[in-house]
Amino acid sequence: MAAVLEARGLSKSFGGLQAVVDIDFSVAQGEVLGIAGPNGSGKSTLFNILTKVPFAADRGAVLLDGRPIQRLRAHEIARLGVARTFQRESVFPSLSAVDNVLLAAEGARRGNFAANLAAAEQALDLAGFPATLHNMVAGQLPVFLRKLVMIASALALQPRVLLLDEPASSLTPQEIERIRDLIAKLVGEGMTILLIEHVLPLLTAVSDRLMVLDHGTLIASGLPADVIANPAVIEAYLGRER
């Protein structure tokens, strides 16, 4: 199957620290590619250099539907359909929830106002955001709802591929359950997803394939069951962490 998003030889260092080292991957239409690895292994940095927010890769190529995008500017990459959420919930705090999502709809399509508003409301519904809170100022929402606003904003871009960075972090078990259901629903609709998750059970439950980073390098990739049985992965997770 043709790759929706493909990375070739992506690398990024900060001074002497090699945060991402020569990473290759590709994700096919409708596939969920899970990305695991201990804290500081370079997962978020990988998303940063894929989206160029806030910085680009030092080396390597990114292809969206076969077309190189690493030369484009960040907002152009977003408009072409690479949507992403941040690890920390990140919204426009003094804008209402629906205005947050409306911005994404406007940024992506330049349709008329009514169409954009409808798209924004639809994205909020899809994310499971309560309809009664659409006009609440985003900065005053609880963490979970801010995460939903962030996911809805990404969905309102009508992305080709959705990059989720630890969507379950700092949530309660019930909320994590709802995030899992949401991801399952998106997968059911054929969304292509890159999912970073530190918590392995959630990751293995929804991913078609897994890749594991350690110190910025790819140490394992393949089917989830094989990857979590891989001694190098066990070592990376258990050996150093506790």
Add this chain to the structure above:
Amino acid sequence: MDLQTLVSILESGAALGILYALMAFGLAIVWTTLGIFNFAHGAFIATGAYLAWQFGNAAGFGLGYWAGAILAVLAMFALGVVVQTLLVRPFERHRDIVLLTVITTLAGASIITNLLNVIWGPRMKQIEPALGGEVTVGLVHVRSQELVMVVVVAATLFAIGWFLLRTPLGRSMRAVAQNREAAQLMGLDVRLLYALTFGLAAAVAGLAGVFIGSIRFMSPTMGDDPLQKALVVVILGGVARFTSSIYAAFAVGIIEAFSTYFVGLYWTPAVLFGLMIAVLIIKPEGLFGRRQRSV
């Protein structure tokens, strides 16, 4: 002090206040959006006045007051975009952007002021007001031009508020100010929005200049004092909301009017700066601080 005096002090304070609100807006929106303090703001005010004089006055192109004002505001928008591109954008992602742009915008201010001197000369000029004469409002006589100013500035501030709150472009500008990175992910062109924001600030500064130039004599440094006042307003009011600097502007205008009456013109800046320092001591956590950065 009789009632007549009190009312006339309040009236001149309110007229100053609304002008300060206009000047502070540009500083505040540039600070909240680009995270820099634009020291060329005063030079923008002066340039707006000279351009309006050149376009509008009989001694210039003679297009009339309103055509001159509109053309000046449009030209100031373009100048703002140019200044942002040359003096601010190169340092955008730099760690020391605040300090670097203090220097570059000061340099810009000095260049612009010198150009005004070269082009229009140091001789005092004044823009012929849109309306001459005086009108009586309640207890006081005011210059018609001041009334025109109050009406136009109030309408402008309302229009800007409406633009920021209700239009997609205004929403995008607020979003970029609040969260640059999220804005990029939403497909917003941050570079373009920064330039537009700076252009808007310059255009509004230019409008302030048009009004100052039609109630006082113009000089290339005529923006220096307004820049100081706008700084006081922004620090007093904070930048948490569009409206907070408007309230602060009226407060500063009225304090200035009373202080001018009781303490005298020359001590009034000291009174205002003393007040500003007191506010900074009592609320140091950032009336100007990042935590309140939003529009």
